[in-house]
Amino acid sequence: TSAAMAAVRRVGALAPLRGRLRVPARSVAAVASPPLYDVVVSGGGMVGSAMAAVLGHNIHFHDKKIALLEAGPRKEYDCMPDSYSNRVSSISPGSATLLSSFGAWDHVRSLRLKPFRRMQVWDACSEAMIVFEKDDLDDMGYIVENDVIMSALTKQLDAVADRVEVFYGSRAVSYTWPLSSHSCDTSPWVQIELADGRRLQTKLLIGADGHNSVVRKEAEIKNIEHRYDQSAVVATLHLSEATDNNVAWQRFLPTGPIALLPLSDTASSLVWSTSHEHASELLAMDEESFVDSINSAFWSNVNHSDFIDTAGALFRSAISLLKPSGTGIRQLPPSIAKVDPESRAMFPLGMGHATEYVQHRVALIGDAAHRVHPLAGQGVNLGFGDIACLAHHLSTAAFSGSDLGSLKHLLKFETERQRHNVSLIAAIDVLKRLYSTRLMPLVLLRTWGLQATNALPPVKVRI
Amino acid sequence: QLSLFRVTAKRLFSTSHSSVDSKEMKKFQPLAHKWWDEEGEYSALHSMNDIRVPFIRDTLLSMSSNYHLGSPLSGLKILDVGCGGGLLSEPLGRLGASVTGIDPLEDNIRTADQHKSFDPVLAKRIQYKSSSLEEIVEESMETFDVIVASEVVEHVADLEMFIKCCSQVLKPEGSLFITTINKTQLSYVLGIVVAEKIMGIVPEGTHEWEKFVPPEELERLLESNGFSVKTVNGMLYNPLSGSWSWVESTSVNYAMHAVKSAARGQSSLTEALSEMEKEPSSAMAGTAV
Numbered sequence: 013t014s015a016a017m018a019a020v021r022r023v024g025a026l027a028p029l030r031g032r033l034r035v036p037a038r039s040v041a042a043v044a045s046p047p048l049y050d051v052v053v054s055g056g057g058m059v060g061s062a063m064a065a066v067l068g069h070n071i072h073f074h075d076k077k078i079a080l081l082e083a084g085p086r087k088e089y090d091c092m093p094d095s096y097s098n099r100v101s102s103i104s105p106g107s108a109t110l111l112s113s114f115g116a117w118d119h120v121r122s123l124r125l126k127p128f129r130r131m132q133v134w135d136a137c138s139e140a141m142i143v144f145e146k147d148d149l150d151d152m153g154y155i156v157e158n159d160v161i162m163s164a165l166t167k168q169l170d171a172v173a174d175r176v177e178v179f180y181g182s183r184a185v186s187y188t189w190p191l192s193s194h195s196c197d198t199s200p201w202v203q204i205e206l207a208d209g210r211r212l213q214t215k216l217l218i219g220a221d222g223h224n225s226v227v228r229k230e231a232e233i234k235n236i237e238h239r240y241d242q243s244a245v246v247a248t249l250h251l252s253e254a255t256d257n258n259v260a261w262q263r264f265l266p267t268g269p270i271a272l273l274p275l276s277d278t279a280s281s282l283v284w285s286t287s288h289e290h291a292s293e294l295l296a297m298d299e300e301s302f303v304d305s306i307n308s309a310f311w312s313n314v315n316h317s318d319f320i321d322t323a324g325a326l327f328r329s330a331i332s333l334l335k336p337s338g339t340g341i342r343q344l345p346p347s348i349a350k351v352d353p354e355s356r357a358m359f360p361l362g363m364g365h366a367t368e369y370v371q372h373r374v375a376l377i378g379d380a381a382h383r384v385h386p387l388a389g390q391g392v393n394l395g396f397g398d399i400a401c402l403a404h405h406l407s408t409a410a411f412s413g414s415d416l417g418s419l420k421h422l423l424k425f426e427t428e429r430q431r432h433n434v435s436l437i438a439a440i441d442v443l444k445r446l447y448s449t450r451l452m453p454l455v456l457l458r459t460w461g462l463q464a465t466n467a468l469p470p471v472k473v474r475i
Numbered sequence: 476q477l478s479l480f481r482v483t484a485k486r487l488f489s490t491s492h493s494s495v496d497s498k499e500m501k502k503f504q505p506l507a508h509k510w511w512d513e514e515g516e517y518s519a520l521h522s523m524n525d526i527r528v529p530f531i532r533d534t535l536l537s538m539s540s541n542y543h544l545g546s547p548l549s550g551l552k553i554l555d556v557g558c559g560g561g562l563l564s565e566p567l568g569r570l571g572a573s574v575t576g577i578d579p580l581e582d583n584i585r586t587a588d589q590h591k592s593f594d595p596v597l598a599k600r601i602q603y604k605s606s607s608l609e610e611i612v613e614e615s616m617e618t619f620d621v622i623v624a625s626e627v628v629e630h631v632a633d634l635e636m637f638i639k640c641c642s643q644v645l646k647p648e649g650s651l652f653i654t655t656i657n658k659t660q661l662s663y664v665l666g667i668v669v670a671e672k673i674m675g676i677v678p679e680g681t682h683e684w685e686k687f688v689p690p691e692e693l694e695r696l697l698e699s700n701g702f703s704v705k706t707v708n709g710m711l712y713n714p715l716s717g718s719w720s721w722v723e724s725t726s727v728n729y730a731m732h733a734v735k736s737a738a739r740g741q742s743s744l745t746e747a748l749s750e751m752e753k754e755p756s757s758a759m760a761g762t763a764v
Binding site for chain 2: 048072413414
């Protein structure tokens with residue numbers, strides 16, 4: 013037993029020593045590694061900037077380092093020009109709430125915006141119409157110039173400059189993804205290389221770089237996309253006479269929807285989705301002809317057929333029997349007097365949806381994840397919805413000390429948003445296709461469908 | 476013969492008697508590099524962070540009057556006993572605490588050190604040491620504000636000594652957080668049969684039902700060693716969703732929060748109150764015949 017005891021003593025004494033003598037594994041990161049950020053947002057448009065600002069203002073990100081990469085130069089928005097910009101967005105009340113959560117909405121209000129209370133949507137091939145308005149006459153939404161939103165976002169980013177570093181004139185040229193999460197030998201972070209050779213590392217990369225997203229492509233996330241054979245023509249228009257102008261108008265022509273979005277009592281913004289050839293014609297024609305085309309698009313009944321009109325009228329009287337209030341009052345859209353010179357522009361339209369919104373250490377938001385037709389005014393609102401959801405999950409993760417790039421909470425974001433977005437994106441696509449035809453049965457279908465939807469409160473509220 | 480040898484060794488080396496069970500250490504050796512695979516053998520421990528970190532965080536926040544939500548555990552010195560690969564140390568470090576993680580298995584410490592090395596903030600906030608609890612007692616008397624011993628006490632050789640050592644390194648009025656498994660029929664069925672043999676949630680042989688600790692016994696040991704048990708909560712793992720939740724029943728898993736009594740000579744208010752409560756009952760016991 014004395015030998016056994018000696019053996020125990022020897023083993024016992026050596027064990028701690030062995031530990032201390034062993035050379036600790038050299039960390040790969042020790043050799044001049046690029047700066048490490050907690051979150052990098054790629055893309056400084058409305059959605060990317062808002063994402064960075066929301067995180068920068070989040071209390072649980074107080075000690076975190078955030079970077080925003082924007083390829084373009086920094087724009088100063090100190091003075092808004094008198095004339096309106098031709099790129100505007102319809103901001104939903106939900107998006108307004110998000111923007112006010114970090115102080116941006118106050119800036120928007122102090123610059124300019126136009127609330128609208130009512131939305132009238134009708135068909136060119138029939139009398140069918142649907143009107144959206146809130147029971148309590150609250151604002152349904154706001155028409156805001158994109159420049160105004162960017163100005164507000166830039167201001168709020170400046171306010172948290174100690175936490176959010178904005179890199180202007182910086183385009184990311186390559187991304188290197190970490191190997192599987194548990195491999196110990198190489199850096200676990202995403203490596204980003206900029207065009208000027210600078211390098212960054214990040215624990216979470218958020219791709220907000222638009223419908224041609226480089227982040228999405230580099231992450232090899234499959235994208236379902238489709239180019240519509242349509243372009244949108246935008247312009248700033250002046251009304252023939254001043255009016256309350258708190259209604260958004262949209263008429264479905266066979267060639268595509270034409271929409272008038274109020275900017276002020278005397279001005280509205282045009283978004284006319286039509287064929288590429290027609291769009292080019294509209295841009296080329298003189299201002300008077302352009303204005304005539306717009307007025308004719310809204311007022312002319314040349315696409316009506318007697319059959320559809322009768323069928324529509326019959327259906328309408330049937331509805332009014334069942335539901336007296338279900339037909340709604342038809343208002344008349346304003347007529348246009350002139351167009352702002354230089355304000356005409358066009359851009360091609362398409363739809364897209366990423367099959368995955370997230371991967372290990374990567375998340376896609378905004379148009380990088382989904383691209384829709386402007387006919388429903390949803391585009392940027394879907395992006396803001398993405399931000400609200402992702403920020404919520406990241407905030408909880410940060411407050412629980414979790415690794416920000418962990419798929420666990422990123423998947424929760426993906427599930428929530430895909431559930432919300434997919435049906436809406438599909439519906440918008442269906443609507444676009446349904447309204448792109450003069451074929452009798454489909455016109456009848458959508459005429460009756462629109463009339464029925466207008467009469468049914470539950471369906472309307474959902475929309 | 477082996478058991479005889481162990482008993483002899485125990486008597487002769489009582490001063491270096493360890494709470495570390497070498498048989499237990501051998502169980503964890505082959506898995507030392509698998510800690511950070513979130514989908515691997517330790518996935519249940521990864522998802523346990525979703526409830527145990529908020530539990531620790533919120534309990535400590537409720538006891539403090541001066542904190543910043545951006546770094547809620549800032550200023551606290553925490554000891555993570557049986558830290559393994561650092562699964563719990565890292566979130567606590569991210570929340571601002573200065574963490575010391577100890578584990579008797581060197582390979583675990585190596586894994587933990589390497590994993591934290593890529594994050595400069597964590598690398599500074601967390602220190603790992605290959606050591607048993609007893610080995611650090613001498614140099615760490617009353618050093619820590621908080622001790623966490625999560626999924627550890629069901630593996631130690633001598634629970635009472637473990638608790639005594641915790642008390643020695645903990646500051647007065649410091650917090651001790653324990654999560655472990657109850658010793659019930661249900662915990663045998665779910666914790667061993669289902670978890671290990673049927674569903675493979677935990678590698679087979681990880682746990683021995685004999686060493687599971689009922690909350691009543693843990694509470695008794697804590698109270699008789701200078702701790703006051705504040706909270707006991709049941710925990711349940713859902714293998715289908717891979718997530719944990721808080722439940723009423725402590726029949727399988729549970730979490731406990733205890734506070735070390737205040738420094739001798741300055742009894743805390745709660746101690747004074749419990750002193751007062753004791754006297755009338757002993758007086759009544761005297762009169763009852």
